[in-house]
Amino acid sequence: MKTQIEVARSGKVTSQMRRIAKDEGLDPEYIRDGLASGTIVIPANANRTKTKLVGIGKGLRTKVNANIGTSVDHINLSQEIKKLGAAIEAGTDTIMDLSTGGDLSQIQKTILKASSVPVGTVPIYEAAVNVAKKKGAITKMTEEDIFGTIESQIKNGVDFLTIHCGVTLETLDRIKREGRLLDIVSRGAAFLVTWMIYNKKENLLYEGFDRLLDLVHKFDVTLSLGDGLRPGSLADSTDRAQIQELILLGELASRAKAKGVQVMIEGPGHIPINEIESNVVLQKKLTNEAPFYVLGPLVTDVAPGYDHIVAAIGGALAASYGADFLCYVTPSEHLRLPTISDVKEGVIATRIAAHAADIAKGVKGAMDWDIALSRARKKRDWKRQIELALEGERPRKFRKESHSRVTDVCTMCGKYCAIKLVEDFFKKR
Numbered sequence: 001m002k003t004q005i006e007v008a009r010s011g012k013v014t015s016q017m018r019r020i021a022k023d024e025g026l027d028p029e030y031i032r033d034g035l036a037s038g039t040i041v042i043p044a045n046a047n048r049t050k051t052k053l054v055g056i057g058k059g060l061r062t063k064v065n066a067n068i069g070t071s072v073d074h075i076n077l078s079q080e081i082k083k084l085g086a087a088i089e090a091g092t093d094t095i096m097d098l099s100t101g102g103d104l105s106q107i108q109k110t111i112l113k114a115s116s117v118p119v120g121t122v123p124i125y126e127a128a129v130n131v132a133k134k135k136g137a138i139t140k141m142t143e144e145d146i147f148g149t150i151e152s153q154i155k156n157g158v159d160f161l162t163i164h165c166g167v168t169l170e171t172l173d174r175i176k177r178e179g180r181l182l183d184i185v186s187r188g189a190a191f192l193v194t195w196m197i198y199n200k201k202e203n204l205l206y207e208g209f210d211r212l213l214d215l216v217h218k219f220d221v222t223l224s225l226g227d228g229l230r231p232g233s234l235a236d237s238t239d240r241a242q243i244q245e246l247i248l249l250g251e252l253a254s255r256a257k258a259k260g261v262q263v264m265i266e267g268p269g270h271i272p273i274n275e276i277e278s279n280v281v282l283q284k285k286l287t288n289e290a291p292f293y294v295l296g297p298l299v300t301d302v303a304p305g306y307d308h309i310v311a312a313i314g315g316a317l318a319a320s321y322g323a324d325f326l327c328y329v330t331p332s333e334h335l336r337l338p339t340i341s342d343v344k345e346g347v348i349a350t351r352i353a354a355h356a357a358d359i360a361k362g363v364k365g366a367m368d369w370d371i372a373l374s375r376a377r378k379k380r381d382w383k384r385q386i387e388l389a390l391e392g393e394r395p396r397k398f399r400k401e402s403h404s405r406v407t408d409v410c411t412m413c414g415k416y417c418a419i420k421l422v423e424d425f426f427k428k429r
Helices: 004-009 015-024 028-037 077-090 104-114 123-135 143-156 169-178 187-199 209-218 240-259 273-286 307-321 340-361 366-378 382-388 393-400 418-428
Strands: 063-068 094-097 119-121 160-163 222-225 263-267 292-295 325-327
Touching: 004 015, 004 028, 015 028, 063 077, 063 340, 077 094, 077 104, 077 340, 094 104, 104 119, 104 123, 104 143, 119 123, 123 143, 123 160, 123 187, 143 160, 143 209, 169 187, 169 240, 209 222, 209 240, 222 240, 240 263, 240 273, 263 273, 273 292, 273 307, 292 307, 307 325, 307 340, 325 340, 340 366, 366 382, 366 418, 382 393
Parallel strands: 063 094, 063 325, 094 119, 119 160, 160 222, 222 263, 263 292, 292 325
Antiparallel strands: none
């Protein structure tokens, strides 16, 4: 079976490419060219046909991902399915199952069956957790434990996989020599580093990268090369270890594309506002413009409970500079497992960031949405404003609570509404 990249390079346009082109309002040839060059990916496991297709990359709308999943301390699959529903209803483009508690394979299959959008995972979670259960320690993990899990998840129908291939013995030495405030905050990387340090061996996923490519190629699964050394504190941003890993990921991305495998790159993390642009420019330069998938970035460390806002600020900037895919952050980030309400808040905040960036990037149709709402606002057409709102439930509630004696204005300005006061004058001109 040929992958989307391989078909695109042959000059053919597939039905998947046409669907993405229609959704984005672009020429199918643009999508084909982006796939062929590696600047666009369409995460869609060939073994899973009920997925809504999503294009991620250059010239497309900035996409949003929502993370769900159980933890060791909270195993409630029915609640995670409700979070899935809330995220999709709020407009997420993809879902990642980051479960670490319970029957991980069954949880994954249930989420895949219930999801109408592409689903991603981090296979090292399942591999490490199962090894710890069966063998008593993560350090006893073998190459077969990892790659067997990856193969199983691919067969289950997972559309994209986060793989931490850039965490090597060399990059670990860089962290140790340079020093960090918060050493490693990636859970997947921490599992691998624990194994590497104990066994005094190189990262199995780095050394086995060709085997990985063979596995994902079979069902055209998209690789998301994980940033295991992303900074978890502003104090650690854009350090040598982070950039060394990015250089490595760029090299691995080239190998993936040469093999006909779709690939995107994951990025930080906690980054000050003034470093966001340079991080995006570096990623695009070092990876030949592979789609960039960022967590936030979070632009300050001092707002626990409001990190969805912190991430939206960073996400809007990152995407305006060229990032293609934003992973949401919820209000409960760094504090606890998110609730259904947290998931909804996180998706909406990240969608706002994505859309704001699309206006700045000149993405086709982005500004048209804002103009349409502004026209409804000028007419004080409350029904139409709510219909056009990115999320309608809250504005509908607020409008219902606005007990103005004059129905065509709101209680903020009442009869002194600026739009109403001057409309007659502008109508005459």
